[in-house]
Each structure stands twice: as C-alpha cells, then as structure tokens.
Amino acid sequence: MKESLVNFKGINGNIYxxxxxGEFQQIIEELDKKLGETxxxxxxxxxxxxxxxxxxxxxxxxxxxxxxxKYQLNLLEILEAEDKRDKKTFSGIHEGMTKFINATVRSGQxxxxxxxxxxxxxxxxxxxxxxxGNIVVLGSLKGVAHAGIDGNNDAIVAAYDxxxxxxxxxxxxxxxxxxxxxISGMPEIARVSNGEVIIEPYLPRK
Amino acid sequence: MGIGKSIVITSGKGGVGKTTTTAxxxxxxxxxxxxxxxxxxxxxxxxxxxxxxxxxxxxYDIVDVVEGNCRLKQGLIKDKRYESLxxxxxxxxxxxxxxxxxxxxxxxxxxxxxxxxxxxxxPAGIEQGFKNSIAGADEAYxxxxxxxxxxxxxxxxxxxxxxxxxxxxxxxxxxxRHEMVKRGDMMxxxxxxxxxxxxxxxxxxxxxxxxxxxxKGEPVVAEEKPLAAKAYxxxxxxxxxxxxxxxxxxxxxxxxxxxxxxxxxx
Numbered sequence: 001m002k003e004s005l006v007n008f009k010g011i012n013g014n015i016y017x018x019x020x021x022g023e024f025q026q027i028i029e030e031l032d033k034k035l036g037e038t039x040x041x042x043x044x045x046x047x048x049x050x051x052x053x054x055x056x057x058x059x060x061x062x063x064x065x066x067x068x069x070k071y072q073l074n075l076l077e078i079l080e081a082e083d084k085r086d087k088k089t090f091s092g093i094h095e096g097m098t099k100f101i102n103a104t105v106r107s108g109q110x111x112x113x114x115x116x117x118x119x120x121x122x123x124x125x126x127x128x129x130x131x132x133g134n135i136v137v138l139g140s141l142k143g144v145a146h147a148g149i150d151g152n153n154d155a156i157v158a159a160y161d162x163x164x165x166x167x168x169x170x171x172x173x174x175x176x177x178x179x180x181x182x183i184s185g186m187p188e189i190a191r192v193s194n195g196e197v198i199i200e201p202y203l204p205r206k
Numbered sequence: 207m208g209i210g211k212s213i214v215i216t217s218g219k220g221g222v223g224k225t226t227t228t229a230x231x232x233x234x235x236x237x238x239x240x241x242x243x244x245x246x247x248x249x250x251x252x253x254x255x256x257x258x259x260x261x262x263x264x265x266y267d268i269v270d271v272v273e274g275n276c277r278l279k280q281g282l283i284k285d286k287r288y289e290s291l292x293x294x295x296x297x298x299x300x301x302x303x304x305x306x307x308x309x310x311x312x313x314x315x316x317x318x319x320x321x322x323x324x325x326x327x328x329p330a331g332i333e334q335g336f337k338n339s340i341a342g343a344d345e346a347y348x349x350x351x352x353x354x355x356x357x358x359x360x361x362x363x364x365x366x367x368x369x370x371x372x373x374x375x376x377x378x379x380x381x382x383r384h385e386m387v388k389r390g391d392m393m394x395x396x397x398x399x400x401x402x403x404x405x406x407x408x409x410x411x412x413x414x415x416x417x418x419x420x421x422k423g424e425p426v427v428a429e430e431k432p433l434a435a436k437a438y439x440x441x442x443x444x445x446x447x448x449x450x451x452x453x454x455x456x457x458x459x460x461x462x463x464x465x466x467x468x469x470x471x472x
Contacts, residue, residue: 108250110299125261126252126298165262175262178286 006030014048019063021054028066035071046074096133105129105143125165131155137162144168153192158202162188167197208241210318213325213445214343216367218359220330222351223380223410226420227438228327229257231347233425234442236291240322243282243292245314247339248329249304252296259286259423260293269297272309278316287428292321302334307341314342323445332366340367346375347407352382352393357401364404376407378441383412384455408441410434411455 005027009016019027035042047067050060067073097115105111105119107126116133119141127143129135134156135147141159146168148155153170163183166175167190174197189202215228225248232244246254249269255261263283271281271294285291294317297304317324328339340346346367350360360377367375379398386392399406413434419426427438433453440450 108298128299166264173265178259178262 004030004034006034008034014046015042016048017050017067019050019052019055021052024055024059024062027055028063031063031067032070035067039071042071042073098133099131104139107143123159123164134158156189156191158187158189160187162190162199164190169197172197208318208320208322210321211323211345212314212318212343213323213345213347214328214340214372215325215347215349216328216336216339216363217330217349217356218332218363219350219356222349222356224330224349225253225257225327226416226425227347227349227378227380227410228254228325229425230427230438231442231445232291232323232325233258233285233288234427234438235323235325235445236285236288237428237439238442238446239290240446241290241320242323242325243294243317243321245294245317245324245326246296247305247310247326247335249296249335250298250301251329252298254327255283255293255295256423257420258293258425260295261423264295267295267297268313269300269304272305272313278313287424302329302338305338307337310338310341332363336363340370340372343372346372347378348375348402348404349378349380350398350402351380352387352398354393357393357398361402364402374405376405377402378407379409381412382409382455387455406452407444408437409453409455410437410441411453 005020005022007018009018017031050064052060099111099113099115099117101111101117101119102121104121105123105127107124110128110130111117111119112130114132117129117131117135119129119135119137119139122139123129123137123141123143123145125142129143129145130149131147132150132152133147135145135158137145137159139159140161141157141164143164144166145157145164147157148170151170153172155169157164157167157169161183164176166173169190169192172192172195184201186201187203188199190197190199192198215224215231217224228244232242236242244254244258245268246252247268248254255264260283266276266281268281270276271278281294282292283295285293314324314326326339326343329335348360348364350356364375377399379395382395383392387394395406395409411433413426413432415426415429415432416434419429426432426435427442429435433455437453440453443450
C-alpha cells in the first residue's frame with residue numbers, strides 16, 4: 001500500500017490531522033478525497049490542529065482555510081492547539097511522542113527532539129542529546145544529556161550505564177565530578193529533587 | 207588593563223602537540239601570575255577542554271559567544287586549579303565556518319581588555335579554521351617534531367603567516383628523543399632551525415609524563431619532576447622576557463638511571 005500523505009488521529013474525541021511532507025497540491029487533493037469519503041464520520045468533531053513539520057506556515061493556514069470552507073469543520077486555532085497539546089503531553093513524565101535512535105551517538109552529533117528520546121546504543125563523550133521529555137539510554141551515557149529542555153524539571157534521564165559529562169534537567173545543570181567516581185555497575189536514573197540533580201539505581205531491590 | 211598579547215600556536219601538520227603546548231604554556235603563564243585565556247579554535251574537533259580537564263564544565267562555547275547567544279564572561283571557563291587561567295572552548299557540534307576571521311579579530315580585541323596573554327590553539331591544516339585562528343594573533347609559535355613531514359608543513363605555515371603580516375614566528379620543537387639524535391637517527395635541533403630559519407623558543411623532550419598528564423586532564427607543566435614540565439616552564443619564562451638557557455637533554459640520562467641500566471643490563 002502506498003503510504004498516505006494525510007492521516008487522521010483521534011485525541012479525546014477530537015481529530016488531529018497529521019500531514020507528511022509532499023507537494024502542497026497533492027496534499028490538498030488527498031485531504032479532499034479522504035474527507036469526502038468520511039465526512040459523515042467527522043461531523044460535529046473538532047479539528048484540534050494540523051501537524052506538519054515540512055510545510056511553511058502559510059501553506060498550513062491555506063489547508064486550514066480549505067477544510068473550514070469546504071467541510072465546515074470546527075478548527076481550533078492551529079498554534080493554540082499545538083500549545084495545549086504540548087502542555088498536556090509534557091507536564092509530567094508519563095507519556096508523549098518518542099524518538100528511537102538505534103545507533104551509537106558519537107562526538108559532535110546532536111539528537112534533538114520535541115518529545116522523549118530513547119537511544120538503543122551508547123552516547124559517547126562530546127555527543128549532545130536534547131529532549132523536551134525524558135531521555136533513556138540502553139547503553140552507556142557518557143556525553144551531555146539535557147532532558148526537559150523547555151524547563152520541565154520533572155523530566156528524567158535513565159541509562160544502563162550513567163556516566164554523563166554533564167546532566168541538564170529542565171533548568172538545573174550538574175556536571176561530572178573531577179575526581180574519579182566509583183562506577184555503580186547498575187542502571188541508574190537521574191532526576192531533580194530540591195533543585196539538585198540526584199542519581200539513584202532504578203532496580204533498588206536487586 | 208593587562209598586557210593583552212595574543213599568540214597563536216600552530217603547526218600545519220596534525221598530531222605534533224599544538225593542543226598540549228597550548229595547555230602547558232597557558233597553565234605555565236598562569237603559574238607565573240599572569241592572567242591567561244586559552245582559546246580553542248578547532249571547531250568540530252575540540253580537544254583543549256579535554257587536555258585541561260574542563261570538558262565537564264562546558265555550557266557555552268566560542269560559537270555561542272561570537273553569535274551573541276551568551277555574554278563573553280559566560281563562555282569563559284575558569285580553570286580548576288589556577289585562578290587566573292580561563293578557557294574559551296570550541297563548539298563540537300558546528301563546523302569551522304561557524305566563525306569568521308572578522309569575528310575572531312573582534313573576539314580577541316575584547317579578550318585583550320581583560321587578559322595578559324591570549325593563547326590561541328589552532329586546528330591542523332591551513333583552511334578556514336587555521337585562518338580564523340591566526341586572524342586575531344599578534345604573534346605565532348610554530349610547533350614541529352623532528353620529522354621531515356612536520357618540518358615541511360611548518361615551513362609552509364611560516365610562509366602563510368608572513369603573507370598575513372605575522373612576522374618572525376618562533377619555533378618550538380616537540381618530542382625530541384635525545385638518544386635517537388645522538389645515534390643520528392633523528393634530526394637534531396640545529397638541522398631544523400637551519401631549515402626553518404626562525405628563532406627557537408624552546409625544545410621539549412619526548413616524555414611519557416605528557417601522555418599520563420594529558421589523559422588525566424592536568425597539564426604536565428604543573429608537576430615538579432618531569433623534564434618536559436621543566437621544558438615548558440623554561441618556554442614560559444622566555445615568553446615573559448627572562449633569559450633562560452636551552453634545556454640540556456643530556457641530563458635526561460641521569461647518573462642514577464645509567465647505573466640502573468648497567469646493573470640490569472638494559
């Protein structure tokens with residue numbers, strides 16, 4: 001099956017339109033076709049927002065206008081919807097979109113994502129991981145990790161082998177001590193407590 | 207206001223010891239009581255922070271400073287041992303084009319207001335990164351090793367420096383192995399000075415203690431005993447205008463070690 005450019009997602013009874021990159025005209029055509037087929041189903045629902053990373057803002061606005069005028073769907077403000085969604089998703093540490101990296105992240109590489117990041121591999125010294133949500137490394141974390149980049153101090157960083165050069169969680173920065181530290185040899189989790197980053201094993205009863 | 211002298215440490219060839227030399231001269235001058243900043247211009251392949259053991263303190267870097275993402279003071283990292291020594295680290299996640307020669311000139315002129323010595327660590331090669339590193343420099347120190355390839359590159363770099371108005375660079379010969387020179391298997395100091403025809407600032411013996419101290423992130427110059435540390439201290443004294451005799455590498459083979467060698471028939 002050909003991968004479609006336009007997808008619909010339901011969130012709490014509302015609809016979210018997810019658009020993959022492509023030609024503007026193609027997207028309009030596909031949207032028109034899909035909505036035409038299923039308009040009965042969508043009646044009365046709110047369109048929460050349109051998510052599209054690759055189109056410029058004015059084209060997204062055009063798409064929004066098109067949906068409003070042709071199908072009389074209720075469209076919440078695009079940007080507003082985006083904000084609401086973000087706050088909801090990343091106020092805690094329990095859910096959110098997640099990016100998986102199945103590789104070693106090496107010196108000089110930056111992984112940045114507006115959700116959680118899971119690295120299946122190592123993060124070497126000199127690499128930088130920045131996530132709005134949590135960071136989980138199934139390997140050694142020896143580079144710099146910044147979880148909760150937009151100020152979420154509830155975010156966590158967990159790693160199978162946690163020896164980061166620097167840990168930043170929300171607005172708190174901590175660094176590796178200068179003297180050699182004993183390596184715990186077990187998976188650990190870092191979070192902010194009383195304005196400081198604390199590290200503890202996440203398998204305490206083993 | 208301080209002396210405000212900017213010095214670029216460069217070589218052309220990679221792996222001859224530019225970064226080690228920068229860290230040791232910077233630390234050595236700070237030990238003499240001067241206010242020093244070492245600047246890493248090797249954007250994308252930074253090392254100076256690692257050699258100085260300050261990698262874990264980096265929040266902002268040289269690109270953040272020139273782009274105005276942070277104030278200059280925020281970008282400067284204070285050394286862990288010497289109060290008057292600071293590091294301006296390179297960015298690791300950008301490339302050399304992130305900084306222009308004009309921005310370097312402006313940066314160095316700001317640093318001049320606060321520091322006695324600005325020691326700039328240059329990347330290998332003669333491309334953009336190198337051009338950035340020499341842009342704000344008053345003087346240049348050329349690091350070379352007693353190998354024909356390193357000397358050839360040093361010669362090329364001296365020519366480029368002169369073309370850019372940095373005249374009379376000074377020479378540092380690194381990693382000399384006295385016993386090899388004595389056997390005639392290694393170029394000696396006079397050979398190299400003859401070819402390059404510039405003033406010799408100092409010679410540094412090949413010394414295991416350099417590897418140890420580099421891995422520890424503590425420049426060797428602060429240690430009492432190693433000959434290489436003494437060599438770097440001599441260089442620093444010459445920089446600040448003292449007359450110091452060239453290190454006699456013969457003393458490397460002290461009487462005691464000779465006796466030990468005889469005893470164990472090594």
